[in-house]
Amino acid sequence: MAVETQGARSREGDWHRNSRARQARERIIKFLLTACAYVSIFTTIGIVVVLFEETLRFFLDVSIVEFLTTTRWAPQQGDFGVLPLVYGTLMATFIAIAVALPVGLLTAIYLSEYAPKRLRRWLKPALEILAGVPTVVYGYFALTFITPFFRDSVLPGIGSFNALAAGLIMGVMIIPTVASVSEDAIYAVPRSLREGAYALGATKRETATKIVVPAALSGIVAAVILGISRAIGETMIVTIAMGSQPNFGGSPTESMQAMTAYIVQVVGGETPRGSITFESIFAVGSALFLMTLALNLASYWFVRRFREIY
Amino acid sequence: MAQGTQVKKRGEGTEGPQFKANMSARYGLDRVFSVVVTLAALVGIVVLAVLLVDVTRDGSSMLSANFLTSFPSQIFPENGGIYPALVGSLWLLGLTFLISVPLGLGAAVYLEEYAEDTRINRLIEINISNLAGVPSIIYGLLGLGIFVQLLAPITGGGSVLSGALTLSLLILPVIIVATREALRAIPRAIREGGYALGATKWEVIRSHLLPMALPGALTGMILALSRAIGEAAPLLVVGVALYQTYATSGPLDGYMALPTQIYDWISRPQQIFQDSAAAGIVVVMVVLLVANSVAILLRNRFQRSS
Numbered sequence: 268m269a270v271e272t273q274g275a276r277s278r279e280g281d282w283h284r285n286s287r288a289r290q291a292r293e294r295i296i297k298f299l300l301t302a303c304a305y306v307s308i309f310t311t312i313g314i315v316v317v318l319f320e321e322t323l324r325f326f327l328d329v330s331i332v333e334f335l336t337t338t339r340w341a342p343q344q345g346d347f348g349v350l351p352l353v354y355g356t357l358m359a360t361f362i363a364i365a366v367a368l369p370v371g372l373l374t375a376i377y378l379s380e381y382a383p384k385r386l387r388r389w390l391k392p393a394l395e396i397l398a399g400v401p402t403v404v405y406g407y408f409a410l411t412f413i414t415p416f417f418r419d420s421v422l423p424g425i426g427s428f429n430a431l432a433a434g435l436i437m438g439v440m441i442i443p444t445v446a447s448v449s450e451d452a453i454y455a456v457p458r459s460l461r462e463g464a465y466a467l468g469a470t471k472r473e474t475a476t477k478i479v480v481p482a483a484l485s486g487i488v489a490a491v492i493l494g495i496s497r498a499i500g501e502t503m504i505v506t507i508a509m510g511s512q513p514n515f516g517g518s519p520t521e522s523m524q525a526m527t528a529y530i531v532q533v534v535g536g537e538t539p540r541g542s543i544t545f546e547s548i549f550a551v552g553s554a555l556f557l558m559t560l561a562l563n564l565a566s567y568w569f570v571r572r573f574r575e576i577y
Numbered sequence: 578m579a580q581g582t583q584v585k586k587r588g589e590g591t592e593g594p595q596f597k598a599n600m601s602a603r604y605g606l607d608r609v610f611s612v613v614v615t616l617a618a619l620v621g622i623v624v625l626a627v628l629l630v631d632v633t634r635d636g637s638s639m640l641s642a643n644f645l646t647s648f649p650s651q652i653f654p655e656n657g658g659i660y661p662a663l664v665g666s667l668w669l670l671g672l673t674f675l676i677s678v679p680l681g682l683g684a685a686v687y688l689e690e691y692a693e694d695t696r697i698n699r700l701i702e703i704n705i706s707n708l709a710g711v712p713s714i715i716y717g718l719l720g721l722g723i724f725v726q727l728l729a730p731i732t733g734g735g736s737v738l739s740g741a742l743t744l745s746l747l748i749l750p751v752i753i754v755a756t757r758e759a760l761r762a763i764p765r766a767i768r769e770g771g772y773a774l775g776a777t778k779w780e781v782i783r784s785h786l787l788p789m790a791l792p793g794a795l796t797g798m799i800l801a802l803s804r805a806i807g808e809a810a811p812l813l814v815v816g817v818a819l820y821q822t823y824a825t826s827g828p829l830d831g832y833m834a835l836p837t838q839i840y841d842w843i844s845r846p847q848q849i850f851q852d853s854a855a856a857g858i859v860v861v862m863v864v865l866l867v868a869n870s871v872a873i874l875l876r877n878r879f880q881r882s883s
Contacts, residue, residue, distance in 0.1 A: 289777055290777075292777075292779065293777050293778060293779055296779045297687075297691055297778075297779075299683060300683045300684070300686050300687035300691060301687055301691070302683075303679070303680050303681075303682075303683025303684040303686075303687060304683070304684040304687040304688055304692070304701055305701070306680055306684065306746075306749065307684065307701060307704050307705050307708055307749065307750070307753075308700070308701060308704060310708060310719070310746050310749070311704050311707070311708060313719050313722070313723050314711065314715060314716075314718075314719045316722075317718060317719050317721075317722030317723060318715070318718060318719075318722075320722075321722070369617070370617050370620050370621070373613060373614045373617030373618070374614070374617050374618045374620075374621070376614050377614035377615055377617060377618040378618065380614075381611055381614055381615065382618070388877065390618060390622075392869070392873040392876075392877075393621075393622055393625075394621055394622075395800070395869070395873075396625065396865075396866065396869050397621045397622075397624075397625055399800065399803055399804060399807070399865060399869055400625070400628070400807070400862070400865070401806075401807025401808070401809065401836050401861060401865070402807070402809065402810075403807075403809045403836045403839045403840050403843070403858075404628070404632070404807075404839075404858050404861065404862065405628075406840075406843065407632070407839070407843050407854055407855070407858060408628045408631065408632070410843065411631075411635065411851060411855075412627075412628075412631050439620075439621060439624045442620065442621045443621065446621075468598075470603050470604060470606075470607045471607055471611075472603075472606060472607040472610040472611070473603070473607075475610075476610075493710065496710050497710075499712070500710075500711070500712025500713070500714065500715070501712070502712070502713065502714045502809075502810035503809050503810055503836075503840065506810075506840075507840065507843055507844070527712065527714050527810065530714055530717075530718070530814065531714070531810065531813055531814075534717075534721075534813055534814045535813060535819075548718070549718060552714070552715055552718045555712060555714075555715065556711065556712075556715050559710060559711060559712055559715075560707065560711075562710075563706075563707050563710035563711075564707065566710075567703065567706055567707070
């Protein structure tokens with residue numbers, strides 16, 4: 268359509284007639300497009316301002332030292348030690364990475380070194396579907412399938428809410444993240460390195476594990492860091508399947524509360540806005556934001572590093 | 578047994594200059610390894626399959642046309658349905674599409690076609706890749722502070738518009754990244770041909786670059802919007818209704834949504850609500866699988882042609 272009208276215009280030979288109008292239009296369009304790009308900057312500023320404004324208000328009432336160092340989280344009694352929530356988050360994250368690191372890395376090796384090209388074309392999108400499954404669905408699956416499965420088989424004493432099932436399913440959720448970022452890194456390893464290894468008599472497995480993986484290591488590290496960041500920020504799986512009981516030092520088979528789950532619990536309850544408890548979700552949110560920010564920047568740095576080498 | 582000891586020796590020998598031609602053991606390990614990596618690649622698919630079978634089995638008793646057209650019910654849960662949640666999710670989807678697609682396309686075109694390599698533009702790039710990793714619940718807190726509280730006179734507080742604005746910011750980085758990749762894949766010659774014919778930058782973009790980038794960008798948009806449909810956490814923070822007696826009919830109305838409806842059912846102990854949750858999940862998964870398949874087909878076609 269657009270092409271047609273342009274063609275019509277040039278046949279009339281008046282392409283230069285509106286040049287001032289065209290220049291003005293170009294400037295307006297550039298301005299609008301620039302504004303679109305700046306939305307992202309304002310988003311970040313918005314996040315920082317909203318989080319830190321409320322967090323500062325929270326720290327007027329609760330000392331930051333108490334928040335960061337004490338181990339009892341009971342907002343109703345005025346105990347605001349964030350460590351039990353951090354413990355819950357890290358426990359689930361640790362279990363998730365224990366699944367996603369080996370499975371994701373081996374999947375990446377399979378995809379880039381072993382899979383026939385046609386299969387690869389369909390396997391990668393299938394993994395993307397795995398990443399696109401809503402997290403409430405994973406939460407339901409962990410709560411009603413994985414936990415009963417453990418109770419009926421190897422862990423009869425497991426709680427209805429527990430970190431193990433939530434963490435395992437979260438691991439499945441981040442397999443695609445770990446696999447796809449690692450695969451990009453593995454794929455970027457030059458062919459000559461592989462051929463050098465074969466020329467020296469290495470087998471395919473030896474080439475993959477001793478040449479290709481070490482060469483792609485910084486990209487793989489980036490993938491794992493990104494996976495950790497995803498797991499820390501994940502909300503619905505831990506809210507549904509891990510419970511809402513702050514539990515510092517608990518075992519993986521017990522119920523515990525993650526940072527994100529606490530935020531959901533408060534916004535879903537009757538807590539009045541402006542109360543200390545309500546402000547505490549912004550303090551927990553800030554902690555969460557800083558943790559994921561640090562991890563994302565670290566991952567970004569590692570990705571750039573592997574891009575620079577090759 | 579013999580193989581085992583040989584393998585051990587080989588491990589010890591990696592520091593030394595020894596050359597080991599023990600081919601049968603090494604090829605044996607190679608076969609094992611190729612089986613292991615294949616199995617690893619199947620883990621995710623298998624879990625997905627088990628999950629789908631499990632929810633379909635749990636939800637089959639509740640699934641019917643009635644389920645799609647009824648309001649949820651506490652008193653007669655077996656007659657309840659997802660109608661207001663479905664309508665709310667469609668509103669969210671439509672509004673999110675209208676907000677995020679122009680913004681995302683605009684930002685991508687700016688960054689790919691206009692932006693020079695200045696400090697501020699590099700900052701925007703790093704910022705976008707960081708925003709892609711911000712947890713969705715943090716976007717919920719942002720939406721609560723800005724759209725629900727600060728802009729309440731415009732957005733009507735906890736309205737479906739506030740929800741859609743929040744989801745739009747959440748998926749914007751995905752749309753931007755996908756569109757930029759699609760734009761980057763277009764050869765420079767296309768742009769220069771356009772300029773040589775006297776077209777302005779915007780004319781080249783509108784008549785050639787955007788149409789050519791469309792399949793790739795569309796794939797990213799479908800994936801991003803299907804992520805938006807599935808999000809529950811940010812909506813819970815920006816005030817989605819867990820129950821309301823009417824279906825959303827305007828952008829400033831209250832709203833329910835499918836994932837939060839499912840969450841509400843999951844958190845009730847009675848079996849009938851668990852089954853309702855499973856039936857809701859089946860509906861969501863059907864929608865998402867269709868959307869994802871379309872996106873994948875689009876991309877595979879696009880990759881083949883380019």
